[in-house]
Amino acid sequence: MILYGSELAAKLHEGMKETIEQIKASNQRIPCLSVILVGDNPASQSYVKSKANACHKIGLENRTIRLAGDISQEELEKVIQEENENPNVDGILVQLPLPEGLNEQRALLAVSPDKDVDGLHPMNAGALLLDRPGFLPCTAKGVMAILKEAGYDDLTGKKAVVMGRSSLVGKPLALLLQQKNATVTVVHSKTVNAKEICKEADILIAAIGKAGFVTADYVRPGAVVIDVGINRVEGKLKGDVDFDSVEPLASIITPVPKGVGPMTVCMLLDNTIEAWKKHEGIA
Structure with missing residues (x-):
């Protein structure tokens, strides 16, 4: 199954639109x-x-x-x-x-920190580390929303591999996956036997910034593959995953474009509404 983040974002936008309309109606x-x-x-x-x-x-x-x-x-x-x-x-x-x-x-x-809807302030990063309420980085939050939509909310017993260790995506994602009870491995440029580690994953998330790097020999048949990469190649957007070779193997895969990207913007709006609730004393 190809899971389009653009479609999920559109569905979530409708809920947000209703919330805004209710706010307007109450002046x-x-x-x-x-x-x-x-x-x-x-x-x-x-x-x-x-x-x-x-x-x-x-x-x-x-x-x-x-x-x-x-x-x-x-x-x-x-x-x-x-x-x-x-x-x-x-x-x-x-x-x-x-x-x-x-x-x-x-x-x-x-x-x-209470207006940091990008989730990049050290206080919000620390809140995530300690499993306390705070704003989550939008791309990582979007990936978790995609997994939930795909039926992977509780990840107990699942092996998850995150490719990349950036503060924006890789690190927060590893923490969020752990919070959902996944067993998490982070693979990066200095990892030995990265391909073998990736092939053990039930959930493989690519966020390394190298177009088409993840080929079929990185993927276990039936794995969920989330492509966070956005690379411009010859004027076109390409993901970190070689979609054509991996798609036949994956049980669920996100495309590029129309995959994680729309969910990043969607979660920015969601964080802003959450900030408004806090400022208004609603949450």
Whole structure:
């Protein structure tokens, strides 16, 4: 079965739209996402536009703050602080990458943890590590939603292999899979016998940033294969998984595009609504 994240996202968007309509009907403040875009990176501009469109579709308020690429670190952090203090803003996202000369970690640290809907602040990362409530990184949260949709909510007895150890995807995913009782192995560039380890997985998640790297000889027949990779090859988006060779083996597989990507944006909206509930004292 090919599981399209775009279809799941559309279904979840309908639920979010209903929530926003109920908020409007009760004359409450509408949840608001503030996106800070620095510079004129074409890919970043495209991502920000897609997030704004997603907000519009469900009725979520969206602010896009565009800053010059030569802004100083102090000026950027001042803008972030202004959004932290804005009572009408629930979620803040600093679009990465930042232009050369700006410190991304400092910028992310400047975002208030209770508005960090990207789930990248150390306090939210620590909350995940300690299994406490906090905002989850959107891509990792989206992968877990896909697994739940596929009937893999309780992962007791399942072997899960995560390919990649990034703070954005690999590390949080490993923790979330453990919380669902999976036995988790993280494979990375320094792993010995990675192919053999991957072939033992009931659930294989590829997040390494290498187009078509995962071929059929990495996959156990009947495995669930989640492709997080987004690589541009000759003008087309390609995943980390060689779809044509792996799809016949997998019981469930996500494609690229229309797989995990739409779920990342969907979970950003979900986190923003959750932030609004917390700010309004509802959750």
